[in-house]
Every structure is written in structure tokens, then in C-alpha cells.
Amino acid sequence: MYEKTFESTKQAVPGGAGSSNWTQMIYVTPWDAFFCACLWEWARVFRDGTKAGYATPSGGYTPLPRVGGYTSFYNGNGYVYGAYEIDQLPNPNEVLNPSWAIPYGLAPSSIVGGFIDDLNQRYVRPQNANVLGVYDLKTGALLGSITHNAGEYFKTIAWVQEGQVAGICTDSGKVKIMEYLSGLKVMESGRVEPHRVAAYDNAFDLVATIGVDNKTRIYCREAWPYALSNPVFEPAQVYGLKANTVKVRLTGQEGEPCPGWWVHWELVDMGGGVIGELDKYVSKTDKDGWAWNLYFGPDDNAVGQCRLRTWVVLN
Amino acid sequence: MSLWLMKTVPNCLGYIDYKKCYQHTPPLWGPDGLIYNGSLVTCPRHYMQTTGNLANFFYEPGADRLIAHIILTTTYWPGWDARRYEFDAATGQWTNADQVLSRDPDTFIGIWGAAWTGGATMGSYGKIYACRRSETAIREISWKNAEPVDGGWSVDPYTWNLKSIYGYAIANRADNILAAVGSWTLDCWRNISITPERFAQLRLPNVLGYLAYESRNYCWIITKDGVILKADYQVPRWEMISRVNKPEVSSTGYAIAFDTKRKHVVVLRLRPDAADGSCQHQLEFYYPMVSPAQLTQPVPVTSLKAGKRVILAAHLIGEAGEGITPYTVNAALQEPVEGRLITPFSGTELGGRVCFQYQAPDVACEETLALETTVEETI
Structure with missing residues (x-):
């Protein structure tokens, strides 16, 4: 288990027109905060659980993490759009995968995460509960696989640093830090408590989660002794x-x-x-x-x- | 950047007072003659008008006035009215109150102007442009009665490729650009006088409340729930996100205008009538400047071990979560102090983040860190 440095007293409760649970949490570098999505709301959530809702989802956009610590949006048509820095709203003018429309079977969802690296032209998504696939963003070809044996689909695949992603499992709380550009291997294994959504905070190298109680929890990447x-x-x-x-x-x-x-x-x-x-x-x-x-x-x-x-x- | 609330003008306009009310809703034809919409004068309500719909809200540079065109529901014949409300652009004072309350014909704008025109805003050359509810064209209109100006400028996006119908639009005739909202996107068109081409789109955060022109590059957007954005519609990109002050105050809608003389933003917050039926709409004047709304708790972001140096991060943010710079945040350890605070104060970075360093002692302890920042009163 990673060392938990903080558990909030505030609750980041999903808002909007109806009741729903958070489905995605993505660290946004220029905000130094997290983009959180549920069925009815897009919000900014801070590490201490402070939430500022600012937008309503529409148009079938599914958020997924992007290289550098940004949000991007998968649209039902197979294309992934970038987002504006200021408000992380989808930018319909910027398609990150113009030459390969990601088929529905490989699309990110609220259960299985995806990750897009348009700098190195990679798309990363679980092949099954134990293997992560790395795809060529230009052709859709499977370039390689990383066997991590987590035994659970990664709900979050988030950017860590150049060439590395963190796969995070919701139910078991397992965290795998993996190299996806060269090496294709698990660098580090860790664990956090089971939660609802999670993100990798690449500013301070933390894993942040929002639990079923809507409290935020912050874990630094140092293992708690077992x-x-x-x-x-x-x-x-x-x-x-x-x-x-x-x-x-x-x-x-x-x-x-x-x-x-x-x-x-x-x-x-x-x-x-x-x-x-x-x-x-x-x-x-x-x-x-x-x-x-x-x-x-x-x-x-x-x-x-x-x-x-x-x-x-x-x- | 965000928005600094300079002043609020509550109850910025009023309705004609009936000066009495009925215990039971009066019928259309009763002892006091013809009364439409009798609920307006059923106790405790006692006003002859209420807001039905806001057609237009904009800054009129020639008269230096803020103008609202409102369709009213009334007790008098024919059950509706459409009036032009004028406000002093500097103070927000309702300047034509006497004329409107005496139903002066000059303030009546007619159903053609108000009901068939909407979302008017100032555009190029200080003129007012609006989308039409009775046709697909966007036209230059008169600020007085919201009717199309004879021989005035117009375009019809329904004849363009892609055929489009818009509810709100800004016309930048100097650069041949039109930015307009139909549903969820701000569509940016260029070459509108030659071969119109939609060159980009911006997705809105929510259903639009109102769109306002600032300059040849910038426009302002307010959503139906009070989120305010500034966009550069020529690039295009979002440049700022913020939110109205006190979004929890009840509202039925928002409109936004940009005062090009004073370079500030004016929001008209439409509010439900008070219990007695009086008007509660308010004008809010914002200056595009930093305005902190809250300071988040400091969160330790490094391992918490005896003898270690611990980094704590907090954020100073505005109403929509936007980071606030440049501010200084002071920190102090609460008694009993066992370790040492290395950074007693720190400046906010982009994103509003402040970081503090704490040196933990070599033994286990519990510490409380208090943060504070000084925010000056409104300008």
C-alpha cells in the first residue's frame, strides 16, 4: 500500500441535474487540480476535496487522459479531441488521431480506461484484465503488450512522465507504473485503497482517489511498510x-x-x-x-x- | 484571470404598482373591468406586470446606455407589453423609469421588435445586431425598438454551407467574421461577405444564456447557470472561465453585455419576483480581474515521516475553480508547534497553487497549519 498522506473531510459530491457517481478523474497540469466527470457535470476538484462545477456534459464525449497531464475526449465517431487549457472543454477543431478512428471495441469507457499520446503516436488500452495493449495511433496496429497480471481492468490509465503510464484498478486498488514507449514492462507495483475514481498527479507524483464516500485521498508513491x-x-x-x-x-x-x-x-x-x-x-x-x-x-x-x-x- | 465584482444594483427595474390586491384571483371580466393574468394582483402580489421573457440586453455605445428589451405579462390589455429599459452604463441607474412606468409610447417596442428579435449585442462600428425569431437572417437592428434598420447590414447563415440557424451571434464586419451559437457550440465563420466558411468551433460548457461582443477578437459568454467565459473567436480559444458572484442567489436566467467604453462586463441576472410581485432583477458589474473566492486546505504531497521535509500544497481559486494570481498566502503553525515551517509565506503560481515546506521533528507529532490571504474590498 502506498503511504496515504491525506484524506479529506470535505466531500466532492457529483452535481448537476441528477444524481450520479463520478466516472472519470484526470489530473490537469495547468490547473494543478483534477478534472472530474459524471453523467451530469464536469467539475474541477482540488486535492482537499473542494469542487467547482463549471460545465454540463453533452454530445457523447468520454474523457480520457492525454500525454502531459491533460484531458482529451473520445467521441462516438472514433476520434479523440483535445481540450482547451483554461476550461478543459473539448476542442472540436483538434483531432488527435486523424488517420485512425478508434473502433468502438477499443474505446475508453467509464469502466475500461484509455490513454492517448499524440506526441509519440500511441494509444494505450487494456487488452484484458492482465495485459495492456499499446497501439499505433496512425494505423491502429498493436505495437506491443505489457503483461501486468493485475487481474482487473484498469479504469484509469494516466500519464506519469515521458514514456510512463500508471494503470489503476478501482476494486482492488492496484497500481502499476508501466513503460509504454520502450521496454514495455511494469516498473513499479503499488496499491491504494479501493475507490470510485482515481488519477495520477504528475506534479508531485501522487495517486489521488475519490472514494464511494466522495472523499479525496492522496497517496505518495512510497510504499507503506507491510x-x-x-x-x-x-x-x-x-x-x-x-x-x-x-x-x-x-x-x-x-x-x-x-x-x-x-x-x-x-x-x-x-x-x-x-x-x-x-x-x-x-x-x-x-x-x-x-x-x-x-x-x-x-x-x-x-x-x-x-x-x-x-x-x-x-x- | 477572473472577474471582480465591482457593484451590484439590486432591483434594477420595477413594475407598475396596482396599489391594491384581491383575496381571490379576479376573473377576466370583473367589477373592476378587464383584468388579464389575475394572479398578478392576487394577494400578496400587487403589480400589473411581470417579466415574461428577456429579448435583448446590450450596451449601446452612442447613448452610453445599457438597454434591455423585455416582454412583459400584464394585467392590462392585451395581456402583454414589450418595453425598452434604459440604464446608465456607469451606475446602473434606471434612467427611463418614469416613461416606462407611465407606459410612454416611446418605450413601447412592439411585438415585432421584441418577440421576433433576440440575443442582440453590439458589433462592428458600434451598431447593434440581432438574430431573428421570424427568419434565419442576422440583421442590424435599432436599439430603440429592436426592429431591423432600413437598408441595414444582414447575412443569412441558412444560405451558407453548412446551412445554419443561430439564436445568438456577434458580427465582426471589419474582419468579415461571424461567431454564432445555435446549440452547444460557438461556430466561427470567416469570409462571411464572400464565401462563408466555418473555420472553427468552440464547445460551450453549458446551454448558452447570452453572447456579447467585446472587440474584433474577443467575445463573452454566459451560460444559463452563470458560468462566464471569454473567448478569442478569431483563433479560436477560451481565454478565461469564471462564474457570477454568489451563484446560489436564485435566478431565472442571465444576460451579459460588454461596456466598451469602461471595459467591463455587465451581467443582468433575471430573478423570480418577490412574494409581493415586485421585480428583483439585478445588474452586476464585473471588471476582468482576479477575484479570489476560496482558499483550499493545505494537503501534504510528500511522505509524512519524522525528520523529513514535507511539502504542502493549497490553492487560491475563484468561483469556477480558476486559479488566482498574484496573491501572497501566509501560513502559520498553530500551537503547540513541534516542527518548523520553512516557508512562512508563498506566492500563488499559475493555477492558484501555493506550496509550503515544513520540517518535521525527529519524533512523532501532530501539527496544524493555518493559511490566510488578504483580499482587498471591491474597487
Whole structure:
């Protein structure tokens, strides 16, 4: 699970002529806020849950994220239109895929997301619950696939940075950061809580969601610790009269490393007294989630059992 | 950029007072003679008129007046009336009140002018142009009675390719451009006097309330729910989005005009009658300038760990969520303070964002960050 840095008290409630739920949430770079769509309203939602509705949907436009952190709109005729910076209203004069009309079967919807990169001429959309397809925006040819095994269709495929998208699953909350231009692979796996709509905030590298309670939640891309491994000695044989390298690894729910956490170390008496000593009592996990320490074996040839205990204080 | 409310002129016009009311709705032919629309004088209502429909609202540069052409529902014969209301462009004061309330023939514009013309706005050469309800043409009209000017300029978009019918239009004759709204889009046409060509469209955020001309490049749009946009119709692109002040105040419609002399926007907010039947329409004067409406809560956007530096982001925004610059936002930690605020104040960036940095102490703690900004009173 990614670390949740904020949960709003305000509720971003979908407005407009009738009641409906949010169907899309897209981070808009020039706004530094989120474009949110429901059946009756297009609104600007801020990270703290403040909502300003400003428009009414019409004309069968389905919003989808665009390269750079913008909104674009799929129209029923197969073409995707850009949007104006000021108000993210569809720009009927700008067609992003003039040479290939995206067929209905590959269209983005409120259940299956799509992503358009008109700079590099790519269209990204799930092929199934475990595979993401990358299409050539000029010809519609399938250029490659990314097997991510999330087990759920991505409702959101949002821009992260040049060459990377984030696929976000609504029900499981799984997040996959993937390379779609070169490499075609999963770079990072993470998780947020189940929600209704989600977006990737490319200004601060956050995942933002609006839950079924209409509250916004902000997650930074640092894994919240889930498991701490047993201590591992390197090399495995421990000697006396010597500093033995020992390490533990802190990981998140998806097995991803948790860097920058303080790990506390302690030698526990197993009945025969504490044998040997530790170099440090706290050390910080490195970028792979490992925290390192040195264990000095006894210098008096003492033999016996002694336990090494480690723990992390979460909050 | 957004809109700064300079002043509001409430109850900017009035209806003829009947000075009495009936406990039961009077019949068409009763002891007091012929009374149409008897509900208008059923207690507690006691006015002989109410607004049926706003035909036109525009700035008339020659007379330096704001003009509204309104079709009224009345108790007197024949049950309707159509009047020209004139307002001082600087103050919003109703200048022809005496004439209108005494039903002076000069203020009567007739059913042909008012009912068959709509959406009039100033255009090129300081003249008034309007779409017609009785034909597909767009014509130069008289600001006095809204009727087409003899020998005046006109175009008929229904003869163009694509055949089009518009409800609102602005005529830029100097550049041969017409920008017009039929339903959800502002259609931009060029070469209208030679071979008209629709070169671009702008999709509106909602059903149009009114369209107003500013200059050879700009026009203003207000939607039926009070969202105001400025567009460059020659490019075309949206240049600004904002919203009327206090959108929660009840309204039945909006119209917009641009005062080219004072360079400000005037909104006519049509409002339902008060309980006694009196008119509650109001004029709102806006200057295109920043106007903050709210400050969002600071949200931590980096990991919250002891000893770390934490970035918090907030936004200063206007009524439609538009970012507000340039403003300074001050921040202060509330007692008890355990960490350190690195940035005690910060300026808003584009999008209205302000960022603050906080240095967390090496132990767990809870902190409250308060933000404030100073907004000056209206000009």
C-alpha cells in the first residue's frame, strides 16, 4: 500500500441535474487540480476535496487522459479531441488521431480506461484484465503488450512522465507504473485503497482517489511498510572476534521496497545472557528497502543462543 | 484571470404598482373591468406586470446606455407589453423609469421588435445586431425598438454551407467574421461577405444564456447557470472561465453585455419576483480581474515521516475553480508547534497553487497549519 498522506473531510459530491457517481478523474497540469466527470457535470476538484462545477456534459464525449497531464475526449465517431487549457472543454477543431478512428471495441469507457499520446503516436488500452495493449495511433496496429497480471481492468490509465503510464484498478486498488514507449514492462507495483475514481498527479507524483464516500485521498508513491524480513547475515556464517554484516528488508504489500524507514535493532537475551554486540541500534533502509548493521561476535569464545530482534515504528 | 465584482444594483427595474390586491384571483371580466393574468394582483402580489421573457440586453455605445428589451405579462390589455429599459452604463441607474412606468409610447417596442428579435449585442462600428425569431437572417437592428434598420447590414447563415440557424451571434464586419451559437457550440465563420466558411468551433460548457461582443477578437459568454467565459473567436480559444458572484442567489436566467467604453462586463441576472410581485432583477458589474473566492486546505504531497521535509500544497481559486494570481498566502503553525515551517509565506503560481515546506521533528507529532490571504474590498 502506498503511504496515504491525506484524506479529506470535505466531500466532492457529483452535481448537476441528477444524481450520479463520478466516472472519470484526470489530473490537469495547468490547473494543478483534477478534472472530474459524471453523467451530469464536469467539475474541477482540488486535492482537499473542494469542487467547482463549471460545465454540463453533452454530445457523447468520454474523457480520457492525454500525454502531459491533460484531458482529451473520445467521441462516438472514433476520434479523440483535445481540450482547451483554461476550461478543459473539448476542442472540436483538434483531432488527435486523424488517420485512425478508434473502433468502438477499443474505446475508453467509464469502466475500461484509455490513454492517448499524440506526441509519440500511441494509444494505450487494456487488452484484458492482465495485459495492456499499446497501439499505433496512425494505423491502429498493436505495437506491443505489457503483461501486468493485475487481474482487473484498469479504469484509469494516466500519464506519469515521458514514456510512463500508471494503470489503476478501482476494486482492488492496484497500481502499476508501466513503460509504454520502450521496454514495455511494469516498473513499479503499488496499491491504494479501493475507490470510485482515481488519477495520477504528475506534479508531485501522487495517486489521488475519490472514494464511494466522495472523499479525496492522496497517496505518495512510497510504499507503506507491510513486512519486515528476518535478519540475513552476509556471509551466512557468523564468527566471533569479527564484525559480521547483517541486514533486514522492509517491504510493502506488493513486495516493493520501503526506503527511508528507521529500523530498530536489539539483541535479546535467550537465557544465557547477551552474546556479542551491535554496531548501531537504529539504521535507515536504503533504496531497496534494506537496513544494514554489524554484529560483533563475542571475543571471549562464549557459545550459546542469542536472538536478534528488529522493528519499525510506523506512527 | 477572473472577474471582480465591482457593484451590484439590486432591483434594477420595477413594475407598475396596482396599489391594491384581491383575496381571490379576479376573473377576466370583473367589477373592476378587464383584468388579464389575475394572479398578478392576487394577494400578496400587487403589480400589473411581470417579466415574461428577456429579448435583448446590450450596451449601446452612442447613448452610453445599457438597454434591455423585455416582454412583459400584464394585467392590462392585451395581456402583454414589450418595453425598452434604459440604464446608465456607469451606475446602473434606471434612467427611463418614469416613461416606462407611465407606459410612454416611446418605450413601447412592439411585438415585432421584441418577440421576433433576440440575443442582440453590439458589433462592428458600434451598431447593434440581432438574430431573428421570424427568419434565419442576422440583421442590424435599432436599439430603440429592436426592429431591423432600413437598408441595414444582414447575412443569412441558412444560405451558407453548412446551412445554419443561430439564436445568438456577434458580427465582426471589419474582419468579415461571424461567431454564432445555435446549440452547444460557438461556430466561427470567416469570409462571411464572400464565401462563408466555418473555420472553427468552440464547445460551450453549458446551454448558452447570452453572447456579447467585446472587440474584433474577443467575445463573452454566459451560460444559463452563470458560468462566464471569454473567448478569442478569431483563433479560436477560451481565454478565461469564471462564474457570477454568489451563484446560489436564485435566478431565472442571465444576460451579459460588454461596456466598451469602461471595459467591463455587465451581467443582468433575471430573478423570480418577490412574494409581493415586485421585480428583483439585478445588474452586476464585473471588471476582468482576479477575484479570489476560496482558499483550499493545505494537503501534504510528500511522505509524512519524522525528520523529513514535507511539502504542502493549497490553492487560491475563484468561483469556477480558476486559479488566482498574484496573491501572497501566509501560513502559520498553530500551537503547540513541534516542527518548523520553512516557508512562512508563498506566492500563488499559475493555477492558484501555493506550496509550503515544513520540517518535521525527529519524533512523532501532530501539527496544524493555518493559511490566510488578504483580499482587498471591491474597487
